Amino acid sequence: MAEDSKIHHLGWFLAGLGVGAVVGILYAPKSGKETRESLANSAREGTEYVRVKGQQAVEQVGQFVDKGKEQVGAFVDKSRETVSTLVDKSKGQVSEYVDRSKEVVDRGRAQWEEFVERGKSMVNDQTTRVSAAVEAGRNAYRTTTVDPTEL
DSSP: OHHHHHHHHHHHHHHHHHHHHHHHHHTOOSOHHHHHHHHHHHHHHHHHHHHHHHHHHHHHHHHHHHHHHHHHHHHHHHHHHHHHHHHHHHHHHHHHHHHHHHHHHHHHHHHHHHHHHHHHHHHHHHHHHHHHHHHHHHHHHHHHSOOTTTO
8 A cells, every 4th residue: 555655656756857847838938949958958857766766665565575474474473383283182070080080990990899789789789689588488398298198
């Protein structure tokens, strides 16, 4: 946008230069040769002015480009550092979650093993009681039942 403004000003300068030359020719108290030399000098000065301003514009654009490169480079470096920090932090958190998960799984496994052992113990205990009850029932049946051969 600043570049458009400079071009705009340059256009007005050239227009003014042209109008000034025409007015100078019309009202010139000088001879034709002097007027032509004056116009040639003015044209040279205008050309030199345009060349100098063009070179200054090129230098300014170069400075803006260099400054932009520096700013982009700094932004990229800062972004890399931030991403690296976030990745490291995330790795630490993931590792912590994995460790916690392993602990929970180990606790759960230990509880299930305990429940299984309790269940086995209860089944064995109940098996022993049922076997004893069956045996007691057989013995009771034998003692209360009369053997037909004994009669």
